[in-house]
Amino acid sequence: MHTSLFLVLAATFSGLVVRSVIGVKASTGFSVDLIHRDSPTSPFYNGSLTSSEILRKNALHSMDRLKHFQSLIEQNAIQSPVIPSGGIYLMKLSFGTPPVEYLAIADTGSDLVWIQCVPCPQCYNQESPLFDPQASSTYQKIPCGSDSCQALPRKQCTDTNDCQYLYSYGDKSFTVGTLSTDTLSFDSSDGQKTAFPTSIFGCGHNNQGSFRSPSAGLVGLGGGPLSLVSQISTQIDNRFSYCLVPRSASSTSKLLFGQEAIISRPGAVSTPLITKNPPTFYLLSLEGVSIGDKTAQAGSSQGNIVIDSGTTLTLLESTFYNNLESIVKEAIGADPVQDPDGTFSLCYGAGTNINVPEMVFHFSGADLHLQPVNTFRTNGDLLCMLIVPSDSISIFGNYAQINFQVEYDLQKQTVSFAPTDCTQQ
Template sequence: MTSISKASIVFLISIFIQYVFANGFTIDLIHRDSSLSPYYDPSLSRSERLSKAFQRSVSRAASSPFGVQKASAPSGGFESPVRANSGEYLMKLSIGNPPVETLAIADTGSDISWVQCKPCTSCYNQTTPIFDPSDSKTYRNVACQSKPCTEYQSTICTDDNICQYTVTYGDRSSTVGDLATETFTFASPSGQPVSIQKVVFGCGHENEGTFHGSGAGLIGLGGGPLSLVSQLDTLINGKFSYCLVPIDSAETVTSKLKFGSDAVVSGPQAVSTPLTKKEPETFYYLTLESISVGANRLSYIKTDDSDSKASSVEQGNIIIDSGTTLTILPSEFYEELEATLKQSINGKPTDPKGSFSLCFEDPDSIKFPDITFHFTDADVLLKSKNTFIEVEAGLVCLAMVPSTSVAIFGNLSQMDYLVGYDLVAGKVSFEPTDCTKQ
């Protein structure tokens, strides 16, 4: 299996920015359940919207093989380990010239960006116009002889010399279409849009499965060579960050996604932990060494080292993911964490709700302990707003669940942290931040 080097992609697409802030650029992230989202359902209560987000989170983690291996998809395409309808944040962008405004899911757990395109062999309903490449002056199909087509595993060449991609997701949803280049223009909070030319993306003509509520497509922010982050590589110096507002924030407040020097996390309270390179390269892997409940520190699951006869923590043992709501932990370790929490909390657990294992009634009368995730070289302290979530009136549950397949540091645990990715230095940084003021 071969892959495209980041250097060759950057050379190929010759990215040009018409306007960039002196300190990089920033994009609004809209939670899919926010009143700003076209998928907002006013008939649902806050707890019902949360419940749906939790269900998506569990489904995303359960998708096989999330972060374990790359499987073969039908017709020789690539199988993405995540579910198609599982991302949580939308970003506004325009595609082509003249620009067509649309919304797409921003996802750190995916690589290739794609949108629905006319003519549609099979398309799902979306709230914005479906992109028609024949109307754009800047749309170009990627040649079969080009590096994205010859080296990227998910493409085939048609008889008409058109490079075609196929991606099948973990829930068997799929997108099939033409690999192309186009101008992407991103809306910015400053009011000045940022245009990027010759972005490689998928123009999807056959999109089937659980895509309803997923926007017009997906913007991949993962670590693979065709993700938007990798294509912007030298332009943003390998840096991007996001700041996710708490779920109880005003519904008109948006989270922020930053690129370039504006994404540097360097405040006095910032801590950094190394990224670990693993397969599949789509995901961002951190090393979790232990978790503390108050002053009680629990060592994370060890792995036997047959060479040294020692037991150590596996490197890259947890994925950090903005598209997963809950934090997912290995079942064995989760049981130890839950038992410790029960001993530390001055309240009686009640019957669990839905996907949760640990819930309490009358939360106002309970003092919940801080929980600290001890990553290599970085301690990330989580307050109760990150760890115990009100799932219905008078009932809170631990926003962490067990899994037998994968560990994920989810977005509830990251809220009110400025989370910065420096892919050149190979690290992720965390800084406590009031994200509503970013």
């Protein structure tokens, strides 16, 4: 992993602890490798699975993720919608002093940073040793009355005034532990460790459900106050971006912060970032999707689609989807083939001579031209559209974002897209 990070001190931002830079200029920014869960470089990689099996597995995770986004938005709750086993990208980071390195899921759809800690009578098995707070000279527990503790969706005070959290997930998975601070550090490109002292994270002592090794926890990159992005917001110029490589690429994707996150190439388009409750989610306004001179209209609702790096497929509200599917069928002209598993709504025989059309997603103020790699994929003997209907909210998934640099400017409240060969980042 090639990363560069800042040294930081405590300051105050949005009622929480954030950091100011020591020794490294904030303007330089930093980058982190993102390892796709199913790539050969991933510890999750299962060489016995075919590409079709992997695609179907990820598609099912997309459906599950949709349900949790919907339930949390409807409840106006501030908690993580992530199904841990459905996390797509992994990143390396170290906790404590001296630093101990772990792999964790990087996710734009959740906030809390947490890791498994000792003592842990109810932890899932992981290959690396559990993090031991007593072995770290910089570990501290956060008091119950702090603003950080109050930002949790569920918390309680211990007899010693420590902040205990419960973070539950839609599939009944959960993590329970102590809200804490310690140094989070990353490997820089020159082989040195640079660090964020007093970073807020959950020290999980009871973690159950669909979590699995080798991931030792999660790194929340959402818009809520406890996320890593929010904690270091002022030090990264309120911006981050990522560039997702195609599934066939041997290189890793990149997660960029600060000045490195800025899109400098031509062809970028920007759309407003809509803020609603819960603040975790990054919402955009999608007006329609065009193929040639035909357009499927999405309606006039602001913030009607979640942009999410952890959902594989793009899911569109069913009426909107049906209109788009009709336009796709007309543009392709061939007879569709039913997916026997029912995972995908529109498929064609892989041996059929099909010209996949360019789709233009019309976000507010930004027309995004999606190529075939973003919208169709071979699934065994089928060629299937990576867009499916949703009976609730819409999600702009990570296949649709491949080979775009996607920049989140939290100061200007915009999301920008630039066509990019992400394998060259």
